[in-house]
Amino acid sequence: MASHIENNSGEIAKPQTAHLWKVFFILLAVTVLEFIIAFTISADTEVGKWFKISIFIILTFVKCFYIVGTFMHLKEEVKSLIWTVVLPVIFVVWFLIALVLLEGEYIGTVR
Amino acid sequence: MATTHASSTPEKLLWKGGIQPMKVGYGKLMMWIFLLSDTFTFSALLISYGLVRFSFPGFKDLNPGKSFSDFTFSQDWWPIPERVFEAVPFLHGVSAPLVFVGIMTFILIFSSVTMVLAVEAGHRRDKADVEKWMLWTILGGFTFLGSQAWEWSHFIHGTGGGGANLVYNEYGPAAFADFFFFITGFHGTHVLSGVVLNVLIFYNTVNGVYEKRGHYEMIEKVGLYWHFVDLVWVFVFTFFYLV
Numbered sequence: 001m002a003s004h005i006e007n008n009s010g011e012i013a014k015p016q017t018a019h020l021w022k023v024f025f026i027l028l029a030v031t032v033l034e035f036i037i038a039f040t041i042s043a044d045t046e047v048g049k050w051f052k053i054s055i056f057i058i059l060t061f062v063k064c065f066y067i068v069g070t071f072m073h074l075k076e077e078v079k080s081l082i083w084t085v086v087l088p089v090i091f092v093v094w095f096l097i098a099l100v101l102l103e104g105e106y107i108g109t110v111r
Numbered sequence: 112m113a114t115t116h117a118s119s120t121p122e123k124l125l126w127k128g129g130i131q132p133m134k135v136g137y138g139k140l141m142m143w144i145f146l147l148s149d150t151f152t153f154s155a156l157l158i159s160y161g162l163v164r165f166s167f168p169g170f171k172d173l174n175p176g177k178s179f180s181d182f183t184f185s186q187d188w189w190p191i192p193e194r195v196f197e198a199v200p201f202l203h204g205v206s207a208p209l210v211f212v213g214i215m216t217f218i219l220i221f222s223s224v225t226m227v228l229a230v231e232a233g234h235r236r237d238k239a240d241v242e243k244w245m246l247w248t249i250l251g252g253f254t255f256l257g258s259q260a261w262e263w264s265h266f267i268h269g270t271g272g273g274g275a276n277l278v279y280n281e282y283g284p285a286a287f288a289d290f291f292f293f294i295t296g297f298h299g300t301h302v303l304s305g306v307v308l309n310v311l312i313f314y315n316t317v318n319g320v321y322e323k324r325g326h327y328e329m330i331e332k333v334g335l336y337w338h339f340v341d342l343v344w345v346f347v348f349t350f351f352y353l354v
Contacts, residue, residue: 012237013235013237015228015231015232015235015237016231017231020227020228020231021224024220024223028217028220031213031216034349034353042179043179044179057349059349060345064345067223067338067342067345068338070227071224071227071334071338071341072338072339073331077134078134081134081135084133084143084147085146088147088151092150092154096154099158100161100162104165108166
């Protein structure tokens with residue numbers, strides 16, 4: 001323990017971690033919610049199936065926002081860095097939507 | 112010793128320090144760019160999984176009028192994940208759909224919060240706190256890897272229908288197991304490299320490398336990577352296990 005003391009030359013500030021634990025519990029709650037949806041809503045009907053798929057995707061992006069924004073501190077970076085990261089990801093999503101909407105039928109017929 | 116560095120670069124094009132581009136260090140900026148490229152790789156894997164999955168018939172397409180509660184495994188239709196992943200260690204024969212993968216998700220989210228706590232401690236230059244939270248993060252990483260090893264082993268050995276390999280699996284079309292091995296395997300490789308990096312920076316912290324350097328930015332850089340690995344798991348969890 002003595003070896004630690006010599007490094008503590010300056011005053012060490014008190015930890016400010018309340019907002020980090022809050023995000024942890026939000027992530028946990030969203031995951032629990034996903035489990036509840038997975039086991040209570042039946043995918044037997046078309047409506048149920050697509051409702052489940054869309055709610056799962058939305059909740060995934062909610063979790064993504066908290067992990068990247070708070071844990072990776074992207075919210076605190078300058079605007080140009082935020083857009084450097086977010087813009088290419090938006091293009092990937094756009095690419096995926098275009099692929100499914102325009103080419104989905106064709107891929108389904110040739111496979 | 113009067114040495115002059117003759118540079119062929121014109122004076123006006125030289126960057127002589129000052130404010131960093133985007134106000135982050137070089138290493139941190141490059142880590143973001145690397146993670147962006149890794150995002151493309153994982154997107155490619157998950158997009159191809161989605162397209163292949165929906166090009167195979169589902170259970171209800173070939174059995175109209177039946178309910179998912181009558182689901183059985185067949186080579187003709189794509190399996191539903193909650194019936195494939197329903198085993199938990201030490202609970203042999205008990206059907207607990209997605210419980211184990213839920214535990215794995217919890218482990219990874221937890222190790223993500225301990226990592227960000229280590230980063231926070233680094234900002235305050237609190238060496239003892241960085242060490243404590245890095246140890247928790249490393250523990251979480253090893254636990255996750257162990258869980259994944261168990262999951263793979265159970266998936267490969269199967270439940271009496273011949274198990275799974277790259278050309279055949281008892282759960283459905285061969286492509287199902289192929290994607291399982293490639294996507295979770297590629298993610299697991301990332302976790303493994305993350306654990307190695309975590310051990311490395313823990314070692315450096317204990318040896319006072321960052322204390323001497325005057326800042327703990329290396330914890331932040333590795334932290335970015337570790338959170339990314341957690342983020343990828345969030346997406347794998349949704350698209351492979353839930354949807």
